[in-house]
Amino acid sequence: MAGVMTVTGEAGAGALGHVLCHEHVVASSPGIIRSWPALHGGRAALVERGVRALTAAKAAGVDTIVDCTTFDLGRDPEILVEVSEATGVAIVAATGCWLDPSATMRARTVGQLEAWLLADLTDGVDGTTIRAGVIKLASNERVEPYAAMVLEAAARASNATSTPIITHTAAAHRTGEAQADLLESHGVDPARVAIGHSDDSDDIGYLAGLAARGYRIAMDRIPNGALPNYGGQTVADRMDMIALLVERGWGDRVLLGHDDPIWAGLLDDEDAARHLASNPRQLAFVSEVVLPGLAERGLSDPGVRALMVENPRRWLAGE
Numbered sequence: 429m430a431g432v433m434t435v436t437g438e439a440g441a442g443a444l445g446h447v448l449c450h451e452h453v454v455a456s457s458p459g460i461i462r463s464w465p466a467l468h469g470g471r472a473a474l475v476e477r478g479v480r481a482l483t484a485a486k487a488a489g490v491d492t493i494v495d496c497t498t499f500d501l502g503r504d505p506e507i508l509v510e511v512s513e514a515t516g517v518a519i520v521a522a523t524g525c526w527l528d529p530s531a532t533m534r535a536r537t538v539g540q541l542e543a544w545l546l547a548d549l550t551d552g553v554d555g556t557t558i559r560a561g562v563i564k565l566a567s568n569e570r571v572e573p574y575a576a577m578v579l580e581a582a583a584r585a586s587n588a589t590s591t592p593i594i595t596h597t598a599a600a601h602r603t604g605e606a607q608a609d610l611l612e613s614h615g616v617d618p619a620r621v622a623i624g625h626s627d628d629s630d631d632i633g634y635l636a637g638l639a640a641r642g643y644r645i646a647m648d649r650i651p652n653g654a655l656p657n658y659g660g661q662t663v664a665d666r667m668d669m670i671a672l673l674v675e676r677g678w679g680d681r682v683l684l685g686h687d688d689p690i691w692a693g694l695l696d697d698e699d700a701a702r703h704l705a706s707n708p709r710q711l712a713f714v715s716e717v718v719l720p721g722l723a724e725r726g727l728s729d730p731g732v733r734a735l736m737v738e739n740p741r742r743w744l745a746g747e
Contacts, residue, residue: 430590430745433549433561434492434518435508441745444518445491446736449622449743450594450648450685451711453478453495453511453519456502456693467693471507474691478511481690481710485517488715489736492518494685494744496564496594496624500526500533502693505558520744523548524564525578527596534574541581549589562744566596571606579607583614590746594622594646599629600659604638618642622683622743625649627666628659632676635669639678644743648685650718651707667718670735671725679734683743684714 431438454474460467461474468474482493497503505521512519523545525533536544548560563582567575586593593616597603604623611621622644626635639645647670653663661669673682688707692700707713719732727735741747 430747432520432744433559434512435505435521435558436512436518439518441741441747444737444741444744446489446715447492447494447740447744448485448490448685448711448714449494449646449683449740450496450624450687451493452497452501452687452689452692453508454502454504454691454693455497455689456691458500458502460502460693461504461507468691475507475510475514477690478507479514482511482515482517484709485711485715486515488712490517490711490715492520492740493711494520494522494562494594496522496562496687498522498524498526498564499554500528500530503554505553505556509558520561521553521558522562522564522594523553523560524582525566526564527566527568529574538577538581541578542584545581545585546588549585549591561591563591563593564596565593565607567603567607568598569601570603571610576610579610580614583611583616586616586620587614590620592620592622592744592746595624597623597625599625599627599634602631602634604643605634608638608641608643619644620743620746622646625687627653627669628661630659630661630665630669632669632672635673636676636678639673639681643681644683644739645673645678645681646683646685648683649687650684651686651688651713654706655702663717664721667721667725671722671727674727674731679731680739682735683740684718684735686711686713688713
C-alpha cells in the first residue's frame with residue numbers, strides 16, 4: 429500500500445484513519461505570522477489554538493487532516509509539525525497557489541512553477557525539509573490565465589510524483605468542470621483530484637457529472653452552511669446532498685471537511701467571531717454533527733467508513 433507524505437514523514441496509507449480533506453490550522457497573508465505576532469498573540473498562541481482544536485477533533489475520531497494552506501495563505505510548516513506531534517493527528521501539508529497571485533508569481537513561466545512545486549514535494553517547503561503531500565489549486569468564477577498556468581504546472585508535478593490535487597472552486601459557477609477539462613488535457617488521473625467546495629452547489633447534475641468522470645467530490649465547507657455567504661446551502665442542505673450522492677451511487681467519490689480555519693487572519697475580527705459562533709465545535713463538527721446527521725438520513729456504518737477512511741485513503745495514496 430502506497431505511503432502518504434505528512435509533515436512528520438511518510439505514513440502508511442492504511443494508518444491514516446478518519447481523514448478530513450480540507451482544513452487550515454492557520455490561514456493569513458504570507459509573512460504575517462513572523463512579521464506581526466501581536467496580531468495573533470504570538471507563535472505559541474497559534475500552536476496552543478491548533479493543539480486545542482485538534483485534540484478535540486482527535487477525541488471525536490479524527491486521525492488525519494489535509495491542511496490546504498499554501499505559501500500565499502501564510503503556511504508555516506513548523507507550526508504544523510508542533511501541532512501534529514502534540515496531538516497525534518497526522519497533517520498533510522500543501523503546495524500550490526491560492527487566488528491572489530503576487531507580481532512575482534504572475535511573472536513566472538509554467539516551467540518555473542513546475543520546478544517550484546516539485547521542490548516543495550521532494551525537498552521541503554519554506555526552507556525546511558518538511559515536504560508537502562498535496563497540491564492546491566484555486567479558481568473562482570472561471571479559470572483565469574495565471575490559474576491555468578499553475579494548473580498546467582501542477583498537472584506536470586502531480587504526474588511526475590503521483591501527488592494528489594485539491595481545488596478551490598466557485599461551485600455555483602461550475603468552475604470544477606473547467607478545472608477538470610484542463611487537468612484531463614494535461615493527463616491527470618481524475619481519481620487523484622478532489623474538486624473543492626462542492627457543497628456550495630445545489631446542482632446534483634453538476635456534482636454527479638464530475639463524479640461520473642472519476643473526480644473526488646469534496647464536500648468541505650459543511651459548517652459554513654450556517655453562514656449566508658457560502659452559496660445559500662444550509663448545513664442540512666449539504667447533508668441532504670451528500671446523502672443524495674450516496675443514493676445515486678457516488679458514495680465512493682465523496683470526501684468531507686470543514687475549510688473553517690482554526691486561526692483565520694484573512695477574516696476581520698467580527699467575521700472570525702461569527703465563524704466561531706456558528707461552529708464552536710471547529711474540526712469536530714463533521715464527527716459530532718454531520719456523521720450523525722447522515723446516519724439519520726440512512727447512511728450505514730460502511731457508508732460512513734467510505735466517506736471518512738476509504739475514499740480519502742484512495743485519493744491520497746492513489747489506490
